[in-house]
Structures are given as C-alpha cells and as structure tokens.
Amino acid sequence: xxxxxxxxxxxxxxxxxxxxxxxxxxxxxxxxxxxxxxVSELHAHTGDASVVGxxxxxGAGKSTLVDKLAKYYRDQGETVGVIAVDPSSPYxxxxxxxxxxxxxxxxxxxxxxxxxxxxxGQLGGLSTATADAVKALDAFGKDxxxxxxxxxxxxEVDVVKTADTVVVLVQPGSGDDVQMLKxxxxxxxxLFVVNKADMEGASRTVAELQEMIHLRDDPxxxxxxxxxxxxxxxxxxxxxxxHADASDAETDVDAEDDPSDGDKPPVWTPQVLETVATTGxxxxxxxxxxxxxxxxxxxxxxxxxxARKRAGEEIRQLLRSDVNRLLEAELDRRGGxxxxxxxxxxxxxxxxxxxxxxxxxxxxxxxxxxx
Amino acid sequence: xSADSEQRTIRCLIAKVGLDGHDRGAHVISRAFRDxxxxxxxxxxxxxxxxxxxxxxxxxxxxxxxxxxxxxxNTLVPKVMAGLEEYGALDDTLVxxxxxxxxxxxxxLLEQGVDAIFGPGTPMQETIDFVKxxxxxxx
Ligand code: B12
Ligand SMILES: Nc1nc2c(ncn2[C@@H]2O[C@H](COP(=O)(O)OP(=O)(O)OP(=O)(O)O)[C@@H](O)[C@H]2O)c(=O)[nH]1
Ligand SMILES: [Mg+2]
Numbered sequence: 107x108x109x110x111x112x113x114x115x116x117x118x119x120x121x122x123x124x125x126x127x128x129x130x131x132x133x134x135x136x137x138x139x140x141x142x143x144x145v146s147e148l149h150a151h152t153g154d155a156s157v158v159g160x161x162x163x164x165g166a167g168k169s170t171l172v173d174k175l176a177k178y179y180r181d182q183g184e185t186v187g188v189i190a191v192d193p194s195s196p197y198x199x200x201x202x203x204x205x206x207x208x209x210x211x212x213x214x215x216x217x218x219x220x221x222x223x224x225x226x227g228q229l230g231g232l233s234t235a236t237a238d239a240v241k242a243l244d245a246f247g248k249d250x251x252x253x254x255x256x257x258x259x260x261x262e263v264d265v266v267k268t269a270d271t272v273v274v275l276v277q278p279g280s281g282d283d284v285q286m287l288k289x290x291x292x293x294x295x296x297l298f299v300v301n302k303a304d305m306e307g308a309s310r311t312v313a314e315l316q317e318m319i320h321l322r323d324d325p326x327x328x329x330x331x332x333x334x335x336x337x338x339x340x341x342x343x344x345x346x347x348x349h350a351d352a353s354d355a356e357t358d359v360d361a362e363d364d365p366s367d368g369d370k371p372p373v374w375t376p377q378v379l380e381t382v383a384t385t386g387x388x389x390x391x392x393x394x395x396x397x398x399x400x401x402x403x404x405x406x407x408x409x410x411x412x413a414r415k416r417a418g419e420e421i422r423q424l425l426r427s428d429v430n431r432l433l434e435a436e437l438d439r440r441g442g443x444x445x446x447x448x449x450x451x452x453x454x455x456x457x458x459x460x461x462x463x464x465x466x467x468x469x470x471x472x473x474x475x476x477x
Numbered sequence: 478x479s480a481d482s483e484q485r486t487i488r489c490l491i492a493k494v495g496l497d498g499h500d501r502g503a504h505v506i507s508r509a510f511r512d513x514x515x516x517x518x519x520x521x522x523x524x525x526x527x528x529x530x531x532x533x534x535x536x537x538x539x540x541x542x543x544x545x546x547x548x549x550x551n552t553l554v555p556k557v558m559a560g561l562e563e564y565g566a567l568d569d570t571l572v573x574x575x576x577x578x579x580x581x582x583x584x585x586l587l588e589q590g591v592d593a594i595f596g597p598g599t600p601m602q603e604t605i606d607f608v609k610x611x612x613x614x615x616x
Contacts, residue, residue, distance in 0.1 A: 125565045128537035136486070200511035206532060207521035214527025219535050222518050226486050 151245035159269030169208035187243030497547035530560030
C-alpha cells in the first residue's frame, strides 16, 4: 500500500465521499498498513464536531436513544456520525453486532453515518481505534458525533472517555443498575438519564442517582445522614469541581467553592433527566442539557484541557504499543521469550538480568545521542 | 505476536428487505456466520432498499447477504444493486441472496450482479466456504 493511495482516500473523504469515510474507518479498525498515515493526515481537519458518549447497562435503551438524538439533530439541519462499539464481542472469532437494528428514524439518510465496531484485534487499544474513527467522522464534517458503548469495565470507560460529554443511561427498577454505577461508571457521567421513564420505579431511580451524585461530589455529605433527601439536590450550587474525572472528584475536597466568591469558575453539577427513548419523550431536555454542558466546557476552559489530556494519552498509548512491538521483535531476534523463560526456570539467569540484556541496545542507542 | 490484521475478519451485513416477516433463516445464517468467525451486522426486519444500501456503504461490509422469502426479490434486489453502484460499493462487495427464490428467477438476479443464491437445504458449510473463498480482498 503506497502513501499515494492513503492520500487519495483522505482526499475523497474530505470531499464528502461516504465510501471513502467508510473505508478509512475500516483501515483504522483493522489497523491495516497505512492507517496511521490516514489518521495523521486527517488530524489537521478535526476539532469542529461535538462528541457525546453514551454508556449504560445492556438493554438500557442506548441505541434507541441514539436514534432519536440523531433524528433531532438532523431535523435541525445538522449532520451526525455514530460509532456503536461492542466491546463484549470476543477479541478473536465472530460476533453479531446488533445496535444498528434500532436505527429506524433515519431511513436511508446518508447524513446519519452509523458504524458498528467490535473489539477485534484491539487488545487494549479499543479506545484508540474509537478515537481515530471519531477523527475520521470529525474531519468528514459531521457536526455531531455520538459514541455508544455498554458500560461494563475499564475498556468501555476508556472508550466513552474519548467523548467531551458522557451520558450514563440507567433503566428504572432493578437497583442493580445503580449498584453497578458505583463500580466506576458513576465517576465519568456528566449527566445521567433514566430511560424507560414509562416504566415503574423511574422516580425512585432518579432519587437514588441524585443521592449518589451528591455523595460523589461532596464526600462529606454522608456524615450528616439526616439531611440529604432528594430536595437537597434542587440546589444547583452545591457541587464543586462538579464535573471532573474520577480522581479529581475524590481529591477535590479542598477546592470547596465559596458561593460569595465573585469570579469563581463555572461549575457543572451532573443532572438527572428522564426519557422514553421509544417515543422521544424528554429528548428536547436532553439536547438542551447536552448543549449546556458543552457551553460549560467552553466557558471553563475544560474543553481545551480535555483535548490536551486526550492528546497526551494518545501519545503515550501509541508509544507504549510501538515500543512494545520493538521489544517483541528484539525478543524474537534473540530466540524468543520461551528460551529465556526456560533459562530463568533453570536458574541459569533471572528475569531482571534478561530484561537488562534485551534492553541494552535500546539504552545504548538513546544514551549515545547528543541532543 | 503482532495483532496487525494478520488474520482478516470478514464483515457481513445480513439484511431483511421489504415486507417480509420470515426471519428464521436470517437468524440461522447470522449465527452460523458468527460461529464461522465472521463479524455479522443484522439489519432487523422490514428494511427499505435505501436502508440496506446505507448500511452496506457505511459499515463497509465485505459481504451483503439478503434474505427474501416474500417473493418480491425481482423488484427489491435490483434496487439494492443500483444503490450500491451509485455509491461505488458494488465492485468490492460480495452480494449473496437466500430464501425462497424460484429456479426461473435465478439467472436474472445473477445477471444483476448477485454473486450466488442459497436456498433452503443448502449445506451451511457450502455457504461459509463460498464466502471465505470469494470475500473481496481489502487492503
Ligand atoms: C415458518 C414460515 C412462516 C412463519 C415465519 C416465522 C418467522 N418468524 O420466520 C409465519 C407463520 C409467520 C409465516 C407467515 C407467512 N408466510 Co410463511 N412460511 C414459513 C415456512 C413454512 C418456513 C420458513 C422457515 O422459517 N424456514 C426455516 C428457515 C431456516 O429456512 P429459510 O428461511 O428458507 O432459510 C434457509 C435458506 O433459505 C437460506 N437463507 C435464508 N436467508 C438467507 C440469507 C443469506 C444471506 C443466505 C446466504 C442464505 C439464506 O439459509 C437458510 C438455512 O438453510 C415457509 C415454507 C418453506 N418451507 O420455506 C413459508 C413461506 C415462506 N411462507 C409463505 C407465505 C406466503 C407466508 C404468508 C404471506 C402467509 C401465509 N400463507 O402463511 C405470511 C407472511 C408473513 C410475513 N409478514 O411476511 C410462502 C412464501 C411464498 C413465496 N415466497 O412466494 C412460503 C414459501 C410457504 C408457501 N409454500 O407458500 N410463514
Ligand atoms: N418501555 C420502554 N422500552 C424502551 C425504551 N427505550 C428502549 N426500549 C426498549 O428496550 C430494548 C433495548 O433497547 P436498545 O436501544 O437496543 O438498548 P441498548 O442499551 O442499545 O442495548 P445494547 O446495545 O444491547 O446494550 C428495546 O426493545 C427497546 O425498544 C423506553 O424508553 N421505554
Ligand atoms: Mg445498543
């Protein structure tokens, strides 16, 4: 594959050719030769789209909601890109990707570009592939980009964190759902949506969520157990460092905002909304809140901060996998890891000595440089 | 072991088009393809030709499998083929059709660009082997 072919593909993508966009994502997804050149060339053309991630338990209604959101944006004259990531599919072997079934409101409308993605071949790098696919959609000129993924583990959290705004979708009733949130998803939500609000138990789930957000944003709140009923959450000013990622949310206690402080930075307090994705009820409020969050990101400087953080992570991730590849190749050159392992077991050497030995040429090379 | 596309995953769209509620065959094929290691996107029931075209182009599938038992294949399949052509997706997509397709209609569909037709009773392995051998090469 020559560089010219990649450039041609990028050119056609930038020209608005859907087939070229689709093929670029295929190359990204399968990491086929030349995909890096494509992403490199696309990078300069990105940055205009707003990117929303939607996560939540299996069957919560994510795809149905994405379909309605896409329709809303299309009715406003905006173009939409959707990446539906299914990380539950095995890394190798077959998979059935079912999110597309729910795309029923945008029949044959090419300006809604929907793409299903599996976890294949992406051991650990699924979030990189997702971020690169988002870049392709962004460079193509999509105004709104939505990432859907099941909220299950770290992999999925990483995927959804490639978005500027993260929506956590919960369905009423089970209680399990809210339980699950405690295990990591809660921290990343910028807003929470109780979908299937037409079903029993929705308001109870809303209250549970509000309580959890309150605890999340104010860890000391659980000390005065008598006082945090649902009514306490009407007070929009209580949050501090409201948004922020997991680590911040927990360590940010010192940064308590004094409400009387005149020019304090804008604060985001996660909201809990209700929707019925099947009928579209609540979509308007959801869109408004998404826009509010976007405005907050802009005004607080967090959008730029997030972009920097993400770029830093991308660089690190790439370097890790590239260096890893170099090391694997070096290992192979020296007869493979098995031979070394055997020698270690036989006490002829030890793991530290082997690592030192294999690394030596790299170290020499780096140390030998003048600059 | 480098994870780089050393083993290609074949992507397929299994599509139900038109007012055809027979979805057993489509499910059977979807599952068999998955078990064969393919990545399968199922369209769901009652899709318009435009939706199938949209999905084929956007998902960049290697294989489009259309399942029709309603008897409307002679009107629906040509529409899909024309749409694929329009988006430049006809040449590098393997198109196969399954379901109830009378013998006398087959030459016409093949002429339209359908690569193969698999009716009831076709051994599953035959279908899978055909796909593996004929899925277009993607760089
Ligand atoms: C079960 C059945 C139904 C069920 C469907 C349940 C369901 N959810 O699927 C019900 C009762 C709902 C039904 C309803 C009707 N049916 Co009906 N039905 C059948 C029946 C008996 C079996 C179909 C079946 O499921 N076979 C089992 C599956 C596994 O086989 P298959 O679908 O053929 O798939 C195989 C291959 O064709 C191939 N294949 C299929 N799709 C694909 C796709 C790809 C990509 C590939 C590679 C291969 C492939 O692989 C599969 C495995 O080998 C057939 C008769 C028959 N013997 O085929 C009639 C039949 C299909 N039905 C027929 C009719 C007319 C109807 C009705 C209009 C009214 C009626 N007379 O009953 C309604 C319409 C429903 C609708 N909305 O479309 C006719 C169609 C006539 C035609 N095409 O000209 C048939 C042929 C009966 C007949 N001889 O008249 N039906
Ligand atoms: N009653 C009710 N059902 C809904 C609502 N939203 C979605 N559903 C139904 O819930 C089921 C699952 O919806 P999906 O949109 O596929 O859910 P999902 O979260 O994308 O599912 P996965 O991608 O499989 O995790 C479907 O049968 C929907 O019709 C809702 O607001 N109310
Ligand atoms: Mg879904």
